[in-house]
Every structure is written in C-alpha cells, then in structure tokens.
Amino acid sequence: MRQEDRLTVLRPAYRPGMPVLSSPDMANKFKEKWLAAFPEDQATGSDSASLDDSLTSLHWLQNFSILNADPERMVGPVPECPSSQHHFLKRLGFPRAGTDSPSSPPAGDTAAAGMPLYPGSPVTSGSETTAAPPRFSISAHPVPGYPQIPVQANPPVEVDYKTNPKVKPPYSYASLICMAMQASKQPKVTLSTIYNWITENFCYYRHAEPSWQNSIRHNLSLNKCFKKVPRQKDEPGKGGFWQIDPQYADMFVNGIFKRRRMSANHYSSSSATQRQNKLLQGFHSTQNTCPYQMVGGKRKHLPSKEHSKVMRSTESPLLAMEANKADILKGDFDLASVFDDVLGGSCSTFEDLDINTALSSLGCEMEVSMHGRQHSTGMGRWCGSGDMNHYQSYSYLDLSGASMESSMNMGELSVPHIRQQQLEQDQLLLGHHHLQHFDEPATLFAEQPGEAVLQPWEEIKEEPQVIPLSLDQGFGLYEGFFTDMQQWERVESYL
DNA sequence: ATATGTTTAGTCCTTT
DNA sequence: AAAGGACTAAACATAT
Numbered sequence: 159m160r161q162e163d164r165l166t167v168l169r170p171a172y173r174p175g176m177p178v179l180s181s182p183d184m185a186n187k188f189k190e191k192w193l194a195a196f197p198e199d200q201a202t203g204s205d206s207a208s209l210d211d212s213l214t215s216l217h218w219l220q221n222f223s224i225l226n227a228d229p230e231r232m233v234g235p236v237p238e239c240p241s242s243q244h245h246f247l248k249r250l251g252f253p254r255a256g257t258d259s260p261s262s263p264p265a266g267d268t269a270a271a272g273m274p275l276y277p278g279s280p281v282t283s284g285s286e287t288t289a290a291p292p293r294f295s296i297s298a299h300p301v302p303g304y305p306q307i308p309v310q311a312n313p314p315v316e317v318d319y320k321t322n323p324k325v326k327p328p329y330s331y332a333s334l335i336c337m338a339m340q341a342s343k344q345p346k347v348t349l350s351t352i353y354n355w356i357t358e359n360f361c362y363y364r365h366a367e368p369s370w371q372n373s374i375r376h377n378l379s380l381n382k383c384f385k386k387v388p389r390q391k392d393e394p395g396k397g398g399f400w401q402i403d404p405q406y407a408d409m410f411v412n413g414i415f416k417r418r419r420m421s422a423n424h425y426s427s428s429s430a431t432q433r434q435n436k437l438l439q440g441f442h443s444t445q446n447t448c449p450y451q452m453v454g455g456k457r458k459h460l461p462s463k464e465h466s467k468v469m470r471s472t473e474s475p476l477l478a479m480e481a482n483k484a485d486i487l488k489g490d491f492d493l494a495s496v497f498d499d500v501l502g503g504s505c506s507t508f509e510d511l512d513i514n515t516a517l518s519s520l521g522c523e524m525e526v527s528m529h530g531r532q533h534s535t536g537m538g539r540w541c542g543s544g545d546m547n548h549y550q551s552y553s554y555l556d557l558s559g560a561s562m563e564s565s566m567n568m569g570e571l572s573v574p575h576i577r578q579q580q581l582e583q584d585q586l587l588l589g590h591h592h593l594q595h596f597d598e599p600a601t602l603f604a605e606q607p608g609e610a611v612l613q614p615w616e617e618i619k620e621e622p623q624v625i626p627l628s629l630d631q632g633f634g635l636y637e638g639f640f641t642d643m644q645q646w647e648r649v650e651s652y653l
Numbered sequence: 654a655t656a657t658g659t660t661t662a663g664t665c666c667t668t669t
Numbered sequence: 670a671a672a673g674g675a676c677t678a679a680a681c682a683t684a685t
Contacts, residue, residue, distance in 0.1 A: 330675065349657065373676065379659055386658085396685055397657045 323365040331370075331377040334360070335384065339402060346387045346399035349375065382406060 319327045329337070338355035339347050353371055357364045378384045383406035387399040 332675085369677070372678075375656095375658060376660090376677085377675090394685095396655090 319360050319362065321361050323361040326362050326366075327360045331373050332381055332383065335374060335377060335400075336402060339400070346401040348395070348399055349378070349397050352378075352400070 317325050319325065327334070334356050335352055337359075338352040341355050341359075342351055352374060356370075356374070363370055378386070378400055383403055385401050385403040387401055389395060389398050
C-alpha cells in the first residue's frame with residue numbers, strides 16, 4: 159500500500175449515527191461540535207496522541223491473521239501487535255481479546271457431523287498454492303493489553319472441504335457458482351468449468367450424487383444474477399457461457415451470494431438490540447445452510463422438527479457459546495449498527511465479513527485498489543465502534559481527501575467507493591492479511607464480455623489459483639445508501 | 654448418448 | 670402469516 163493510500167485516522171469517539179464525512183475539515187468541524195455535545199468523548203480523543211504512525215499503516219494487518227487463532231494464545235498480549243494496533247482494533251470494534259471477534263459467526267449450524275464451529279473463518283491448507291477451500295477454524299485473535307476473559311474451551315473443529323467428502327460446504331449453489339467464476343479469472347465460464355472447479359475444490363461434490371449438478375444448472379437458469387452468454391455459431395463446444403450479470407453484481411459480497419437485498423428502511427431502526435439480534439440471525443441464516451444429513455451417501459434434508467432440534471436446541475454447547483456471544487454483543491458494542499448508521503446499510507454484517515474470509519480461504523485475495531479513475535471521488539469516513547464497556551471510539555478515515563460534494567453527487571463513480579471503503583473496513587475488522595493493491599481491475603464483472611483477452615471460445619482449462627479481485631469492478635451499485643438519507647440529516651446539527 | 658438448458662413442483666427455512 | 674430464498678427432483682427440449 160502506498161503512503162498516500164494509507165488511512166488517515168483522526169479520532170474522536172464514535173457514536174451510533176455518526177455520519178460519513180468526506181473531508182478532514184468537515185471531520186474536524188464535526189468533531190468539535192460532537193465533543194461539545196458529548197464532552198465525555200474527549201477522553202477518548204485525548205489518548206489519540208498515543209497512536210503512532212503504525213495506526214495509519216495497514217501493514218501490521220498482515221500479521222493479524224485468522225490463522226493466528228489459537229485458543230492457547232488467547233490469554234495475554236501478542237507482541238507482534240503494537241499497542242496502537244490494539245487500540246485501533248478496539249476502535250474498530252473488537253470487544254476484547256481472546257473472545258470471538260466480529261468475524262466469528264455464531265455456531266449453531268453443526269448439524270452435519272464435522273461442520274465447523276465457525277464456518278465463517280475458513281483457512282487454507284498451508285501448502286496450498288491454488289484456490290484452496292476450505293477448512294475452518296475458530297476465528298479469534300487476541301488484542302494485546304485488553305482484558306482477557308476466558309472463553310468456553312471448545313476446541314476448534316477444522317473442516318477441510320477440499321479433502322473432506324462428508325461435509326457439505328456451507329455455501330449456496332449461487333455462491334459456489336460465483337466462486338467458480340471468480341476462480342476462472344474469465345468474464346464468462348462454461349458449465350463444465352463450474353462443475354470442475356466445484357469438484358476440484360469441494361470434495362463433497364466429488365462424491366455426491368450428480369444431482370447437485372442439476373441444482374447448479376437450475377440455479378444458473380433461475381437466478382437472475384447469472385446471465386447466459388450464448389456461444390457464437392462458429393464457436394465449438396457445448397452449451398453457452400455464464401457470467402454474473404453486472405446488474406446484479408452487488409448481490410455478491412466478495413463472491414458470495416447475498417440472500418436478498420435489504421430494503422433501505424431495514425436499516426432505519428435505531429435499536430441496537432434489534433440490530434444485534436438481526437446480526438446474530440443473519441449469522442445463522444447464512445451459515446446454517448446445511449440442514450443435511452448423509453444418509454447412505456446421499457444428502458437428506460432433515461425433517462424440520464429434527465432439524466430444528468439439532469439446530470436450535472439451546473442446550474447445545476455451541477448455542478450456549480452463542481448466547482455468550484450475544485451477551486458480549488449487548489451493551490454498546492454494536493458494530494453492525496456502526497456500519498448501518500455510517501453507510502446506510504448495505505452489507506455490513508458479519509455475514510459479509512465471513513464472506514471475506516471465506517474467499518481468502520479460497521486463495522481469492524481481495525484487492526483494495528486505491529487509485530485510478532474510480533478513486534477520484536473517494537471520501538473519508540467515520541468509523542469505529544464502542545465496546546462492551548460503553549467505551550466508544552471513532553475514527554475518520556480520509557481515503558482520498560475528496561470533497562463531500564463529489565461523493566454526494568450520487569454519480570456512478572461515487573457508489574463503488576462506498577462499497578470499497580466498506581470492504582476495506584471489513585478487511586480491517588477481519589484482520590485480513592492480504593490487503594493488497596493492484597492497478598489492474600479484474601474481469602469478473604466485466605460489463606462487456608468482449609473484454610476478455612482470450613477469444614471467447616478459448617476455454618480456459620480450470621486451474622485453481624489465486625484470484626485477484628477488484629472491489630471497484632466487482633461490487634457496483636450501492637443501492638441502500640442513497641435511499642436512506644435521513645442519517646445525513648443528523649449531520650447538520652453538528653456542522 | 655450425453656451434456657446443456659429451461660421449467661415446474663414441492664419442501665423447508667428465514668425474513669418481513 | 671405471507672413472502673422470499675435455497676434446495677431437490679423431475680420432465681422436457683435442444684445441441685453436440
């Protein structure tokens with residue numbers, strides 16, 4: 159990451175409802191007003207001097223890896239993480255070290271034997287150089303100096319989906335399709351390419367009955383997000399090509415399908431508790447997608463009662479842990495609300511954070527391109543959250559120094575920015591260790607199929623590999639943001 | 654024959 | 670409760 163791309167972090171303390179401000183001047187102005195209204199936040203800001211320059215650098219995030227999740231190390235500081243980083247993490251909403259980070263989804267979906275406790279935190283096999291799905295482990299990372307509260311001693315259960323034939327991957331077919339499309343590095347792929355990628359990367363489907371292919375085809379045909387690109391007459395081969403319809407590209411968060419678009423007023427609720435509940439529900443709804451049981455080598459939908467029994471029993475230690483997490487989430491730690499309030503709500507749920515991690519497990523490194531034409535309208539951003547002790551913090555992320563006017567222009571260019579910045583923050587929250595930066599956009603969501611370098615009929619032999627993704631290209635329209643403008647009204651009183 | 658693509662129907666679950 | 674989403678199964682059509 160280049161110096162100019164680093165995040166400039168100012169620091170007042172965050173409060174829910176804090177708006178996105180797009181220039182340092184406005185940020186400072188806002189800060190002054192805010193501190194006048196909430197003098198108690200001054201203390202939060204006062205310690206900002208202790209934040210060294212490392213705060214503005216994301217290099218340390220490379221050491222902040224989910225791979226470091228080790229229950230044995232959950233107590234005590236991690237020397238690699240400077241205090242300022244700790245501070246930063248705290249500001250970003252990591253409630254405490256040694257507990258489940260926001261990127262840790264709740265448990266509960268372990269109906270299938272061997273299902274990961276934390277399906278949202280996949281890790282790759284260490285030696286994998288290709289797209290490597292999916293083994294999962296607990297995602298947690300100690301934040302040095304932070305109060306340590308012992309967590310329930312559930313050992314991490316890892317599932318390597320690439321080699322484990324018994325566990326169905328917790329990804330929807332749409333997500334699998336999208337992953338395969340991403341992995342192909344081509345703007346369009348054939349059905350067989352999708353099949354191959356899935357079977358290559360998910361052992362489960364290698365051994366499963368081929369009916370899943372029917373489901374894939376069904377999904378491609380039925381899901382509006384996928385667009386068929388017919389072969390030209392002179393193109394050899396069977397079937398057409400498939401791509402993600404750019405119109406629906408925003409339905410994929412880092413490559414994983416969002417269940418449904420959230421309405422704008424969904425985010426208008428100001429109840430932190432409600433949002434926290436939604437947050438947890440979102441976890442379950444997304445991750446608990448495996449109500450299956452292997453019966454004679456065949457997937458069987460569990461009967462609803464049985465399913466419910468397995469999935470929802472509060473006697474489950476997993477859910478007990480969830481309840482614990484929910485307790486942790488009570489109070490003012492409401493990271494989702496921070497996103498909601500700041501962004502007007504798009505996909506800032508932990509579900510999305512998990513998606514980030516999931517893709518990284520597949521070798522799909524998320525890129526954060528900070529320059530180029532699309533950054534001309536970038537804007538700063540208040541971010542942060544409180545923790546469970548009502549200790550709230552906020553930061554102003556000055557990503558480009560551009561004016562609010564340009565960002566509020568509602569033009570096409572400004573929209574991906576919000577998404578991008580949000581994803582950046584998601585990555586921060588995740589401790590993504592692949593925060594990189596590329597100049598060249600990927601072609602995943604290319605508007606024009608003709609953008610492919612190869613001839614359209616040059617089918618690429620599927621080779622799982624690290625896929626550079628471009629956030630700018632990938633996640634276009636940000637629908638919820640500009641439809642929920644009331645949050646900006648609150649800004650006026652502070653400017 | 655096989656692969657691909659479309660459509661319908663049904664179940665179960667989550668979200669609104 | 671209704672609506673929507675995910676999934677499964679199946680029938681059918683078309684292309685290779």
